[in-house]
Amino acid sequence: MTKHRLAIVDLGCKVNQFEGEAMAEAMEAHGWELVPFGAAADCTIINTCCVTARAQADSRRWIYRARRANPDAIILAVGCYPQIAPEEVIALGADGVAGNQEKEAIPAIVEERQQDRGGVIKVGAIKEAARPPDLRVHGFRNHTRAFLKVQDGCDAQCSYCIVPLARGRSRSVPVADVIASLKELSAAGYQEVVLTGIHLGMYGQDLTPRTSLLDLLRRIEEADTPARIRLSSLEPQEATPELIKLAASSQKFCPHFHLPLQSGCDEVLRRMNRPYTGLFFRDLVQQIVDLMPDAAIGCDVIAGFPGEDEQAFDMTYDLLKSLPISYLHCFPFSPRPGTKAAGLDSRVGEPEKRERVQRLRKLGMEKRQAFYSRYLNQTLSLLIEHRREDGQLRGLSRNYLFCLIEGGDELMGNEVQAVMLDVKKGRGVGKIVT
16 A cells, blocks of 8 residues: 655754654654655645744745645645744645644644645644643654754743744653653664753743753763753853853763854843843853853844844944854844834834844854864864765764764764864864874
């Protein structure tokens, strides 16, 4: 009997990538065969994002592309975009939509649509969800690193952010389940796992008994888990001195912090409803560097937030320029309907936004180049991730340095020792130490 064929497109964050893999596994368990997007498919799932206007537009484009690629297939849009606007997504041509909590029931939702019940809408009240969706992964196809979602939702009220409306309140995966998943991934051969969440620093606050991200990391440190554990984005105020000390003393946790700054101007931070100051952020980065001189520190920055005049932008730029930042992710402000910031006055013009983003991205490349250059002619421990189209292997160091080397397929998924000989276009080029 011929299997039904499924294609999945994951857009946006690492949490979406984890959930996409979990949905693929669930569909395979129900007899579906996974195929690449663009191949003949009976169903295509678009795992959407709506954190910015551009991300939402990308989600729309993928729905259109899926329909063109397979006109007679079921097109199911899931996740954040249909969570906040289900009828709008159906109007785009999707045959069905499902919210974030409903991702745990994807096989049943697809089966219902196969029975030709019209435009299926399965979007619940995400704010009432008491736990994360029950999604499990046993591995990541075509990946040598695995993502593990340990937390979902967000209780913060950043004025620009639509995520709480799309993801609900903070909910955590129980500690025992996290440890069990890490052990399973370790047994499957994964040497690095990235712990992900929507508001990772709030891990455990909703559990009974109450716990914390720090307590979880202590448990992971003692358990039989993969040799490399990396944290995804962490709010500045939640990178506590105790957490930094644990990471600094650990042989397991990677010296890599991604900290969303968003602005270096205190008045803009206040309008964003961000609970820290530029001085706090400066001191935090210094704490990390004092204990972990080799740590990679990345930042998210929003340019052109309402009320950000030239002086405010210069404060952000000057702060970042003065700090030992390793890389930047820069975004123009994107007003999201339903958020407080969408109604703020003192809007910044689009040309000014673009110019500021370009300046920040140029600074980010300079920071990346400087960080990589510190490791010229030094030996790095690289986890080999994949082979590029040009035949070179790409490896990742514990402190988030990407390096290209020559080598055989037997190196895939393993750590090797390599010397970085050059830096080109924000990437290292090296050779294996024999």
